[in-house]
Amino acid sequence: MHNHTVAQLMRGLQEKQFSSVELTQCLLQRIAELDSRYNSYVTVCDERALAAARAADAQLASGSSGPLTGIPIAHKDIFCTTGVRTSCGSRMLDNFIPPYDATVVSDLSAAGAVMLGKTNMDEFAMGSSNENSYYGPVTNPWDPTLVPGGSSGGSAAAVAAGLAPAATGTDTGGSIRQPAAFCGITGLKPTYGRVSRLGMVAFASSLDQAGPMARSAEDCAILLNTMAGHDPRDSTSAERAVPDYCADLDKPLDGLRVGLPKEYFGAGLDSATAACIDAALKELEQQGATLVEVSLAHSELTIPTYYIVAPAEASTNLSRFDGVRYGHRCDKPTDLNDLYTRSREEGFGDEVKRRILVGTYALSAGYYDAYYRKAQQARRLIANDFSACFEQVDIIAGPTTPGPAFSLGAKSDDPVAMYLEDVYTLAVNLAGLPGMSVPAGLVGGKPIGLQLIGRHFDESRLLNVAHRFQQSTDWHTLTPVSAPSSAQGGVA
Amino acid sequence: MSIEQDEIEKIAALARIRIEDDQMADVTARITDILAMVDTLQAADTRDVKPMANPLDAVQRLRADEVTETNRREEFQAIAPAVENGLYLVPKVIE
Numbered sequence: 001m002h003n004h005t006v007a008q009l010m011r012g013l014q015e016k017q018f019s020s021v022e023l024t025q026c027l028l029q030r031i032a033e034l035d036s037r038y039n040s041y042v043t044v045c046d047e048r049a050l051a052a053a054r055a056a057d058a059q060l061a062s063g064s065s066g067p068l069t070g071i072p073i074a075h076k077d078i079f080c081t082t083g084v085r086t087s088c089g090s091r092m093l094d095n096f097i098p099p100y101d102a103t104v105v106s107d108l109s110a111a112g113a114v115m116l117g118k119t120n121m122d123e124f125a126m127g128s129s130n131e132n133s134y135y136g137p138v139t140n141p142w143d144p145t146l147v148p149g150g151s152s153g154g155s156a157a158a159v160a161a162g163l164a165p166a167a168t169g170t171d172t173g174g175s176i177r178q179p180a181a182f183c184g185i186t187g188l189k190p191t192y193g194r195v196s197r198l199g200m201v202a203f204a205s206s207l208d209q210a211g212p213m214a215r216s217a218e219d220c221a222i223l224l225n226t227m228a229g230h231d232p233r234d235s236t237s238a239e240r241a242v243p244d245y246c247a248d249l250d251k252p253l254d255g256l257r258v259g260l261p262k263e264y265f266g267a268g269l270d271s272a273t274a275a276c277i278d279a280a281l282k283e284l285e286q287q288g289a290t291l292v293e294v295s296l297a298h299s300e301l302t303i304p305t306y307y308i309v310a311p312a313e314a315s316t317n318l319s320r321f322d323g324v325r326y327g328h329r330c331d332k333p334t335d336l337n338d339l340y341t342r343s344r345e346e347g348f349g350d351e352v353k354r355r356i357l358v359g360t361y362a363l364s365a366g367y368y369d370a371y372y373r374k375a376q377q378a379r380r381l382i383a384n385d386f387s388a389c390f391e392q393v394d395i396i397a398g399p400t401t402p403g404p405a406f407s408l409g410a411k412s413d414d415p416v417a418m419y420l421e422d423v424y425t426l427a428v429n430l431a432g433l434p435g436m437s438v439p440a441g442l443v444g445g446k447p448i449g450l451q452l453i454g455r456h457f458d459e460s461r462l463l464n465v466a467h468r469f470q471q472s473t474d475w476h477t478l479t480p481v482s483a484p485s486s487a488q489g490g491v492a
Numbered sequence: 493m494s495i496e497q498d499e500i501e502k503i504a505a506l507a508r509i510r511i512e513d514d515q516m517a518d519v520t521a522r523i524t525d526i527l528a529m530v531d532t533l534q535a536a537d538t539r540d541v542k543p544m545a546n547p548l549d550a551v552q553r554l555r556a557d558e559v560t561e562t563n564r565r566e567e568f569q570a571i572a573p574a575v576e577n578g579l580y581l582v583p584k585v586i587e
Contacts, residue, residue, distance in 0.1 A: 099567040192547045206546055235553050236546070304533040307526065315507060322508070324580050329573035333583050341510040353509055357500065357519070358526050360507040370534070376543030378536050383544060415522055416529050432547020456548065 002030055002162035003479055006071055006219040009165055013060055013070045020060065020070030024053035024114055027072050031116070031163050034483065037144060040157040042077050042135045043085055044117040052114040059112065067226060069112030074164040076155050077118035078125055079105050079210075080199035084115075088201045089123040089133040089151075092321050092328045092347030102199025103231045104168055104210050111226040116164055120154030123349045124318065125175055125203045127151050128421045131412045132351045139408065140182060141480040142446055146405040149179030155213045156183035161483040166214035166223055170200060172207045173306055174400075174425025177437035180213055181400035181449025184439045186466065186476055187213040188220045191457045192432035193238035195224075196231035204313035205236070207306075207429040216476055217438065217466035221245035224459060240457060248460045249467040254288035256465065259393030263299035264424055270403035276441030276448040277399045280469065284397070287468055292393050296385040299427065301378045306426040307419055308362050308375035314352075315359030321347060354415060383431040390455050395465060399424055400437040400449035424451060434459045438466045439475035447475075495524055 001012065001023060012018055028046050035041055049072065056070035080086045080098035087093045101109070109115065122132040130138040130153025138153040140146035141161035148157040152169030156179035159167050169176040171189035180187030188211045195210040202208060212223035224245045231237040260281065265274060285291055323329040323343030330346055333339035348356070362371035389396060402423060411418045428435040433453055440450035450469070454462045470476050497520045504511050511519055565578060574581035 095571075097571055099564065099571065193550070232555075236550065238548070239553075298536075301533060301536050304530040307530050308533070319508075323573065324582055325568070326571045326573075335583050336585050337508070339583055340508040341505075344508055345510040345512075348509070353511075354519070354522055354526065356507050356509060357503050357523055358530075360503045361495070361499075361523075361527070362530075364503065364506060371530070373543055374533055374536070374538060375530075376545060377538035377541040378533055379547075380541050380544035381536070381538065383547060414525075416525050419526075419529070430547065 002026060004165060005215045006165050006222050007216070009071055020053040020056040020114060021050060023070065024049050024072050024116070027116055027163060034161060035163060037139065037482070038141055038157045038161055038163070039136055039138050040120055040154040040161065040163060041074065041117045042087055042120050042154070045084060045115055048084070049114050049116050056112055056114060066110065066112035067222070068108065070114060071112065072114045072116045072164060073108060074116050074119045074155060074158050074167040075105060076121055076152050076167065076169050078121060078170050078201045079168060080201070081105055081115070081118065084118065086118065086201070087134065089121040089135065090347065090349065090352070091134045094134065094328065096327055098199070100199060103196035103233065104200065104227055107226055107229070119158055119167055122151035122153065123352050124201065124314070125151040125170055125172055126314070126351050126355055128174065128178055128418050129412065130154065130179070131408065132349055134349065137408060140405050141483050142184060142405070144482060145407055146446065147182065147408050149182035149405060151175040152213060153179045156180055156185055156187070159183070159185045159213055159215060160480060162479065166212060166219055168210060169213045170208060170210045171429065172203050173310060173429050174422040176211050176213060177400050177425050177435055177449065177451060178422060180437040182405035182447065184447030184475070184478060184480070185213055185215060186217055186220055186436070186438055187211065188224065188436045188459065188462065189428065189434060190224065190228060190459055191238070191434045193236050194434070194457065194459065195227045196229070196234045196237050198231055198234045202317040204310040205317060206313060207310060209429070217463050217470055218246065218249055221249060221463045238457070243460055245460055245463055248464045251464050252288060253284060253465060253468050256284070256289040256395070257393040258284055258289045258291050259294035259389050259396040260291055261294050261296045261299070261389070261396060261398055263296050264398035268402050268423060269399055270443070272443040273399055273403050273448050276443060277450055280440040280450045281397060283469060283472060284465065287472065294389045294393060294396065296389065296427065298378065298381045298385050302382060302427045302430065303419055303423060305375045305378040305382060306430060307358070308371050309379060309430070311355040311359030312362045312372050313359070315356045315363065318352070318356055351415065379430045382427050386427070386431045386433060395461060396453040398451050400451040404443045404446035404448055428453055432456065434462055436462045436466055438469060439478070441475055442478070495520065495527055
């Protein structure tokens, strides 16, 4: 049952095929036996999970269950969890035990989900390979020499390896979609503001968004039904009704207009990856969709724009880590400045420091107009390109990444080469649009993701297209051979 | 736009991040690479384009100035590195 979807597990629990305790034990046992290979969890909550599973079983027996009662999930270690360390992949927060839950965590828990543990991630969600974690890199379950992608690499690897049926992630520039693509799972970044940011450690506040990572579009819809909604405690949370994201999953694709941005199929795209994407698009066409070439003419501005806006916001957000109120404090500070500068030197890793420095530079007197203001102007040009496309088409499709997962260490010494990995995902965050990655094939045994981009708040349409695609393809059901199908003594 | 080491030192001071002397050359080289990449933006024509701060062009929502949260000082101070009598302790600021 470790490879079942959330939808299948919900049925199994309702029909008493197994209990939540049995399911939770099976997964905890797999984590204990297998996760030394992947390093996908930084904290496993055995006792807490079993207690929650027992409570869920009681609710299921009494008929008072919620939509996710008894379903085990993992949370990216960026979401605050009361009483459970929330490290954000950083030494800075290695000792941080939050006194409150993120809204995403409390909502999923109120719906009955059982938290298995907290997943590994690039430090403060800054990275595309999960190599920037204080707790060491995560490996890709499809091939342990490859990165799982980042920054939600632990969540993606845990789902791919059968160590959680679903997990939460966050996406500031591709951090749900890119690891989902590299690990062969389905991930959704909702519209900016759709899911509360309260209690989600902030990286770049105008870009950050939480979303589900799972084994199918249907599972993403089920989770989003609980995760989405207005939160009065997040001032950027959207005040819009939440539709039932499962309602339109089966809608036929007849008449759907799919835009293919020519800039996403150019020279930077690996040819075998392009062939997978073409085949996936043919499948949509066969189901009645029309493919239309479109242009996102300002695409070449995306990477420089993002790498000004995101570090600028990060440098501001991360100024709160000062060694005074919580988090890492250096030993024996000589004065207040020494306390600040040494706590931050010791607490932050190299990539986080680089982004803080770049952001501080971009916001500093004399450079603000040339960098930050200029980037905000370019951001509008990029967003306007999407708006123009959505006058012609209903969704946009293309590759999630330029190629399959790369080797551990291949790009870790070259920040700019690493930044280029996110070339197809960054613009979606700059424009605040919903985006998904859906498994669409294998290249040399490595998963490839099809990216779907929608209009603001049109998650239902993305989930519908992804679900229809998954009804006629089986890429999302493939599992890596490195993750054995039965853990010793499990109920699998 | 290239960046000199003394500018990196200035930014690091602004960002309150200490950089060891033996790291300085490496940090400067990496930041120079990143700035060279983001500088390609300077060629973009952004005349008369209104800066975009929020992707939905939403404005900050305000609420009535009312007490909505309870005092949780003890819980918050329980995770602080050093506190005394309900105050956060830092090295002496005023002699």
